[in-house]
Amino acid sequence: MGDEFEFNPWYGNFPYTDFIKSEGIPIHEAYSVDCHTVEVEPWERLGGLGAYVHLAGRSDYLSAYVVEIPPGGELKPEQHMHDKLVHVVSGRGSTMIERPDGRRYSFEWGPSAIFAIPLNAKHQIFNGSGTEPARLAAVTDLPIIFNIFRNPDFIFDNPVQFPERSDVSRYFDGEGEFREVKPGRHQWETNFVPELVNFELPPWAARGAAGNNIQFLLADSSMHCHISEFQQGTYKKAHRHNAGAHIFCVTGEGYSLLWHEGENPVDTVRVDWKPGSLYAPPDGPTYHQHFNVADGPSRYLVFGFGGARYPVLESKMVGYENMDKSTKEGGHQIEYQDEDPRVLDLYESELSKRGLNSKMREFVGSRG
Numbered sequence: 001m002g003d004e005f006e007f008n009p010w011y012g013n014f015p016y017t018d019f020i021k022s023e024g025i026p027i028h029e030a031y032s033v034d035c036h037t038v039e040v041e042p043w044e045r046l047g048g049l050g051a052y053v054h055l056a057g058r059s060d061y062l063s064a065y066v067v068e069i070p071p072g073g074e075l076k077p078e079q080h081m082h083d084k085l086v087h088v089v090s091g092r093g094s095t096m097i098e099r100p101d102g103r104r105y106s107f108e109w110g111p112s113a114i115f116a117i118p119l120n121a122k123h124q125i126f127n128g129s130g131t132e133p134a135r136l137a138a139v140t141d142l143p144i145i146f147n148i149f150r151n152p153d154f155i156f157d158n159p160v161q162f163p164e165r166s167d168v169s170r171y172f173d174g175e176g177e178f179r180e181v182k183p184g185r186h187q188w189e190t191n192f193v194p195e196l197v198n199f200e201l202p203p204w205a206a207r208g209a210a211g212n213n214i215q216f217l218l219a220d221s222s223m224h225c226h227i228s229e230f231q232q233g234t235y236k237k238a239h240r241h242n243a244g245a246h247i248f249c250v251t252g253e254g255y256s257l258l259w260h261e262g263e264n265p266v267d268t269v270r271v272d273w274k275p276g277s278l279y280a281p282p283d284g285p286t287y288h289q290h291f292n293v294a295d296g297p298s299r300y301l302v303f304g305f306g307g308a309r310y311p312v313l314e315s316k317m318v319g320y321e322n323m324d325k326s327t328k329e330g331g332h333q334i335e336y337q338d339e340d341p342r343v344l345d346l347y348e349s350e351l352s353k354r355g356l357n358s359k360m361r362e363f364v365g366s367r368g
Contacts, residue, residue, distance in 0.1 A: 016146035026051040032279030047076040057280030059244035061305040069127035091134025098122040100161035105172040116218030118165035139303035206324035209234035224304035233359035235291040239333040243283035249273040252298025
């Protein structure tokens, strides 16, 4: 008997996959995409032009899509029983959200903004320019929700409301609350961040090279969101976790190396990124390491499943506790002194091509 798979209606059904195929828009499968240029086509259900983006490391819980709103256009009103985090790739516009009591909030966004839609809240998104299109990228937990409930009406036409997810009106104005936990897990609770480029980030020394980081709790969601920054001439320590981290470059330029235990880190998978790039390290788990080759700081944004406040899965909590702990201590991070020396050699070679200097010798120190 061969290895060919013959369809059987009683075996191996994934309703989410069938649903998105019926939407009639492109489904891009890749390690990474450029959200500025990825092909989009007319999207009847949502309006505008859209495409699903299924990254190699998206996990079983999440998927992403890119939607383009034509100049002066708008998306159709919608509501849904799944979480959705949105990153503004380009353009300017506004979002209207309706609370369960009928009150409406509207906020204006521009490039690098992020926002979340409170669970099942009615909302509509508008392009504020009459001459330029707007592109947004969203990451949602629709795959796991659809595969469990299998009923589009339950997901997209459900009257149940969650007033506790949108009961702080100033969160729609870009205000928020700082929740102190510990470095790498500090949180900013809000629904909307007007721009990420200059948002103040607390230090996170354990992740290497004097980097900064904060986690966002958006719309009281169970999804993960954080932004990290690292300076010119530096790179982050390698670490590993399960699939699902959708990574956007916000500022700067660089590359990431992805490899499994025992593989050559500089000769496996490399993803080059710039503003608009989106990728997700695949499962394995895969070690990955981020390198800044810009002449200034680089910032990257991550959307994922299971946040620091609501991890959802025990495995996510294990990840949070071990993400900046050395592998020698049972954690998930490779310390600089333990990394393959070819990692630094490659980085300094990449910087020299650009006429830039590395600062990493002061962080790497002596190797064991």
